[in-house]
Amino acid sequence: MGLGTNGRLTRANNIADMRRLAQRALPRPIFDYIDGGADDEVSLARNSAAFGGYEIVPDVLTDVSRIETATTLFGQAVAAPLMLAPTGLTRMFHDQAELPVARAAARHGLLYSLSTLGTTRLEALAEAFGGPKVFQIYIFKDRGLTAEFVARCKAAGFHGLALTVDTPVAGNRERDRFNGLSLPPRLTFKSFLSFAAHPGWSLPALRGSKFDFANVSHKVDVLAGGPMSLFDYIGGQFDRSLTWKDVEWLADQWGGPLAIKGLMTPEDARRAIASGASGVMVSNHGGRQLDGAPAPIDQIAAVRDALGDGPEVICDGGIRRGSDVVKALALGATGCSIGRPYLYGLAAGGEAGVDRALTLLREEFERTLALAGVNDIGRLARRHVRPLLSRPAPWA
Numbered sequence: 001m002g003l004g005t006n007g008r009l010t011r012a013n014n015i016a017d018m019r020r021l022a023q024r025a026l027p028r029p030i031f032d033y034i035d036g037g038a039d040d041e042v043s044l045a046r047n048s049a050a051f052g053g054y055e056i057v058p059d060v061l062t063d064v065s066r067i068e069t070a071t072t073l074f075g076q077a078v079a080a081p082l083m084l085a086p087t088g089l090t091r092m093f094h095d096q097a098e099l100p101v102a103r104a105a106a107r108h109g110l111l112y113s114l115s116t117l118g119t120t121r122l123e124a125l126a127e128a129f130g131g132p133k134v135f136q137i138y139i140f141k142d143r144g145l146t147a148e149f150v151a152r153c154k155a156a157g158f159h160g161l162a163l164t165v166d167t168p169v170a171g172n173r174e175r176d177r178f179n180g181l182s183l184p185p186r187l188t189f190k191s192f193l194s195f196a197a198h199p200g201w202s203l204p205a206l207r208g209s210k211f212d213f214a215n216v217s218h219k220v221d222v223l224a225g226g227p228m229s230l231f232d233y234i235g236g237q238f239d240r241s242l243t244w245k246d247v248e249w250l251a252d253q254w255g256g257p258l259a260i261k262g263l264m265t266p267e268d269a270r271r272a273i274a275s276g277a278s279g280v281m282v283s284n285h286g287g288r289q290l291d292g293a294p295a296p297i298d299q300i301a302a303v304r305d306a307l308g309d310g311p312e313v314i315c316d317g318g319i320r321r322g323s324d325v326v327k328a329l330a331l332g333a334t335g336c337s338i339g340r341p342y343l344y345g346l347a348a349g350g351e352a353g354v355d356r357a358l359t360l361l362r363e364e365f366e367r368t369l370a371l372a373g374v375n376d377i378g379r380l381a382r383r384h385v386r387p388l389l390s391r392p393a394p395w396a
Contacts, residue, residue: 005348005349005352006349006352008021008348008349009021009348009349009352009353009356010356012348012356012360013360014320014321014360014364015320015321015341015344015357015360015361016320018341018344018345018348018353018356018357018360019035019340019344021344021347021348021349021353022034022093022343022344022345022347022348023035025200025347025348026093026347027197028179029176029179029180029181030092030093030347031347032175032176032179032181033089033092033175033176033179033181034093034340034343034344034347035175035340036173036174036175036176036288037171037173037286037287037288037291038171038172038173038174038287038288038289038290038291039171039172039174039291039292040291041287041291042287042291042292043284043287043290043291043292043293043294043295044286044287044288044291045287046287046294046295046318047284047286047287047295047296047297047317047318048318048319048320048324049295049318050295050297050298050318051297051318051320051321051323051324051327053298053387053388054297054327054331054385054386054387054388055385055386055387055388056323056326056327056330056368056372056384056385057372057383057384057385057386058371058372058373058384059372059373059374059384060373061373062373062374062375063375064369064370064373064374064375065375066375067366067369067370067374067375067376068375068376068377068378069081069365069366069369069377071334071335071377071378073111073132073312073314073334073335074111074132074134074159074160074257074259074278074279074312075159075160075256075257076111076132076159076160077132078109078110078111078132078335079108079109079110080108080109080110080362080365081325081329081333081334081335081336081377082110082111082325082335082336082337082338082358082361082362082365083110083111083112083113083134083314083335083336083337083338084101084105084110084111084112084113084337084338084339084342085113085316085337085338085339086113086114086115086116086118086134086135086136086162086164086339087115087118087339087343088115088116088117088118089117089118089119090115090118090119090120090343090346091119091120092119093343093346093347094346094347094350096350096351097118097119097120098114098118098119098120098125099120099124099125099128099129100346100350100351100354101342101346101351101354102125102128102129102131102133103128103129103351104342104345104351104354104355104358105129105131105354105358106129106130106131107355108355108358108359108362109131110131110132110358111131111132111133111134112125112129112131112132112133112134113133113134113135113136113162113337114133114134114135114136115136116135116136116137116138116149116215116216117215117216118215121215122135122149122152122153122156122158122215123152123155123156125156126156126157126158132159133157133158133159134158134159134160134161134162134257134259135149135153135158135160135161135162136161136162136163136164136261137149137150137153137161137162137163137164137250138163138164138167138237138238139163139239139242139246139249139250140237140238140239141237141238141239143249145216146250147253149215150250150253150254153254154254159256159257160256160257160258160259161250161254161256161257161258161259162258162259162260162261162281163247163250163258163259163260163261163277164261164262164285165242165247165260165261165262165263166261166262166263166283166284166285166289166290167238167262167285167289168238168239168240168242169238169240170238171285171288171289171290171291172291173288244271244274244275247260247272247275247276247277248275248276250276251275251276251277252276257278257279258276258277258278258279259277259278259279259280259281259312259314260272260275260277260279260280260281261280261281261283261316262281262283262284262285262289263280263281263282263283264282264283264284264293264294264296264299265299265302265303266302266303266305266306266307267306269282269303269306269307269311269313270306270307273307273311277311278311278312279311279312279313279314279334280303280307280311280312280313280314281314281316281337282296282299282300282303282313282314282315282316282317282333283296283316283317283337284296284317285317286316286317286339286340287317295317295318296315296316296317296318297315297317297318297324297327297328297331300313300315300328300331300332300333301331301332301382303332304331304332304333305332312334312335313332313333313334314333314334314335314336314337315328315333315335315336315337316336316337316339317337319336319337319338319341319361320341321361321364321368322360322361322362322363322364322365322366322367322368323364323365323368324336325361325365325368326365326368326369326372326374326380326384326385327385329377329380330380330381330382330384330385331382331385332382338361341357341361342354342357342358344357345357345358372384
């Protein structure tokens with residue numbers, strides 16, 4: 001990585017700056033895959049904007065010379081209540097795929113989550129990353145494939161599973177349809193100029209690791225016939241018949257920490273725990289599935305009230321500032337999950353870019369705690385945050 005890239009990363013002051021760097025670095029079809037959402041992208045925009053609807057109510061004259069941020073997620077000690085969300089197709093954003101992200105997570109003492117649709121084998125990730133790790137899993141039509149994933153995760157030393165339940169069908173991601181996005185990315189008349197104008201991405205893409213659904217290609221080599229539509233692949237694998245009985249089956253198969261990712265309501269949160277899960281990830285899939293779904297932050301308080309103090313509640317979606325993490329924790333979240341912020345960093349500068357994104361969020365998080373007069377995240381409470389006066393409380 002050249003001095004120019006280092007300088008640009010250093011001058012990035014927030015995640016919005018990292019996003020702009022990623023946009024410059026990537027061909028448009030690839031950037032749109034990171035950045036886009038479903039339909040009119042209403043939920044995508046709301047996920048982040050909703051944090052602005054809450055005020056932080058500070059304490060004063062508290063000793064904040066030391067800020068304690070350590071906690072546990074999925075039963076593992078972490079340096080801060082932040083986890084790196086599972087994101088598919090990471091190889092499209094950097095020629096070393098998920099490994100630079102995992103290395104950055106390890107340096108920051110954070111939990112990393114690998115996607116079923118990732119582009120690094122889970123065994124290779126476990127060998128390279130000794131920190132706390134979770135595997136994001138689907139219950140496929142082929143239950144044998146799901147059971148195989150469970151066995152492989154046990155053997156590789158993964159600490160938890162996150163079952164995604166909001167994808168009975170693929171969301172209508174119109175940017176990807178317009179761009180004709182496929183895996184591996186292929187040239188079309190519409191995309192040729194964009195790929196040619198970004199040699200910093202295109203040339204490493206030709207030399208790097210294979211574009212592959214690395215954890216499923218041994219079972220069915222879905223890419224053997226050449227580039228295929230992401231929509232065709234996803235539509236062919238997901239099972240619309242899933243019920244809570246399948247969650248019970250998976251919990252029994254796994255026998256360890258299990259979070260249900262993609263639920264939004266207190267009722268479903270209670271069903272998740274009753275079905276054997278140890279926690280929930282309140283999420284609308286980054287606004288990429290059901291457009292018009294609530295912002296996760298607006299559901300945290302109600303979900304926490306429904307579950308009580310025991311189960312983990314993770315706010316997944318919309319985090320762009322360290323202050324967002326403070327708000328989510330005050331409303332009742334155990335931790336927060338980020339996807340786009342670290343992908344922007346990866347696209348902008350590889351491992352150093354991910355490191356910069358995580359550093360920015362950590363600095364903002366600790367600064368906000370100090371300014372709020374909170375020296376230990378365990379002391380954050382509902383009284384430290386309130387909806388703007390012009391906006392009714394979503395849990396009222």
